[in-house]
Amino acid sequence: MKKLLFLLLVSFGLQAQLSPQAEVSLITIAPGKDLYSVFGHSSIWIQDPANGIDRVYSYGTFDFDTEYFYWKFLKGTLPYTISVNSMQTILDYYGSVEHRTVNMQVLHLSLSEKNLIFNRLETNLLPENREYSYKFFYDNCATRIRDQVEAVSGKAYAWDAYKQIQGKSYRDWMNVYLNANSWEALGMNLALGVPANVTASASQSCYLPDNFFEATRLARRGGQPIADEPLALYQAPASTEAGFDWFGPFTLLTLLSLIALFFSWKSPRGTYAFDVVLYTVYGLLGLFLFFLAVGTDHIVMGWNPASLVLFPLQFPLVFWFAKNPAWKRYNQVMALLACVGFFWCLTESWTLVFPLLPILIRTISLAVRLKAVNNG
Template sequence: MKKILLFLLISLTVKAQLSSKAEVVLVTVAPGKELHSAFGHTILWVNDPLNGIDRAYSFGTFDFKTENFYLKFLMGTLPYTISVHSMQDEFNYNAQYEKRGMIAQKLQLDSLQKNAIFQALETNLLPENREYAYKFFYDNCSTRIRDVIERNAPGKYRWIQNPSLEGKSYRDWMNKYLAPNSWVTLGMNLALGIPSNVKATASQACYLPDNLASATNLAKGLSANPVTLFDAEVSEEAGFDFTGPYVILSVLIVLVGLATYKKRFSYAADVALFSIIGLLAWFIFFLGTATNHEVMAWNPASLMLFPLNFPLVIWFAKDPLKWKKYLQIISVLCVIGLIWSGIQFAPMVLVGLPIFIRVCYLSFIKK
């Protein structure tokens, strides 16, 4: 019964028309502290005081109670939905609770365009339309709202007038929001494949909410001057993290290099090193080949870390002479992977250097 009533309520709302006093407002929420909020958020607010309409639409909503949540998230099959709240609720949560900045841009649209956007959003709320396959770079909370505006107010965005949003890859834009000396940043970059290195157009760069706000502001005649709804305190920049990957991996490289030079790197140490990095390599390979995350496909980190080293290390570390050809081939692949990965994101080289040192040494053992 509740589902029937909800369906009827949404159906009636879809047919409703906005008054001449209605406003459509793009609201941009600043990045938060948690990873899932690190890139900001976009809300499209339809406000019509004459008809009592106050609806703030958000895409990219998910439910932790979804069956097999973590497995679906890992596989890229977790259903995401559109949701709607009052603007006051959005403000209370994002500004008052999470202390994230919020800006609003009132869109300069005619009545037909406002109604078209409103109807499109309400249609999207219907049960059969709510869910969609989330794609971080291509189909998220920001791109969905960009598309709603473009489809229902065509020509408002003139992308060729946005050179400041061009020239960076998807990966480059992502890394602007991440601390460089961070295990999370390193892990995310290791997981991304060649598709993330494609240069994003101005429109594609709007997968980030801040970029959509910038494009909206630069689009001639599309929006009024941005209004600050909440000005969050500027957080202090964190000092250098001595437990971050820069230090830990550099120390590991030095230790592996010294032990190799002095011929004190034991069989057990080889097995441990190649097993740990090999498991990481298999996980990266799995993400790129067995999930719906297409941006993780064709990953040069697989060349650098080479999954087959685990479990083959059990044999080639014990008798490297018998595995000489294999080790020499892996050395060449590792060099290619190191250079390729380093071009994408330089700190990734730190992960590959320890095994590169060992593979090169083992491949040149003569007796």
């Protein structure tokens, strides 16, 4: 009856009070294998034996059954929510199903601080507050937990002192978790624009759960740690690292660069079909990046220097220019833009050399060597 009354108070948004036996813990879940889970996950666990409370709060939850799911995901308008589960449910899923390590750090908070964070989380769970606009770098499962914990812990987090989680850009931190020779890493790095290259502060780097885990391990209040030493609630078995993927982007795009170099070295003539295919593919990719930059809510995809190489108008202009006297002059302009974009991109991620090099080679070759009016 006591537990039922407690939950009724919570469900009506009233200020329920935890008992002195209550504990608040930061839960950090190791990265998974799928792209949506590869950066890990953060949650808050509140347990109160006296009131029968066992609630793990997680932000960043989404529903695959949402109407127009993929379109909303692409546009950046997919609604994300806070959800709550029991710890056993969490361990069953992340431990038994996904085999990802689950670490717990019990936070040293006063009873009033525990109640404050509990009631804030419960207020977030109300139907009118549950949904929010997810931003990968700025507003995700880890940043929301960071904000909740920091709000009740005073000045326990001395962000300027945490050198080990600062000094990298948002993009660099992201790439720590990605296999460089993967299509996922290629796609994400191509899609990100200038905002992703901003150097993240220690607090901002906590968009990654592992970084907030480390910050909480280092946090002090009154000279004492704000949290217990981490305890593994589930320890995943050691996994073997995957070998080199010969069908990954490094291999295939290097091959494409060699083909472009061969055509460019042999002769700039007689390659109309190759140029049409190459410029069409890269033009369509450029159009997609342009859409991400200006047609979605993903602000980190704006001002993308890769668009100078993957010029959006390559398609359909190639069908007109490739057999037109202006084809060489067109490529001279494109070569200048491509060189600027290429070297700009390389200052941010060396992996971008692979997707950008084939079109750069061909554009420069046509700009320098093309003499014939008819490329056919």
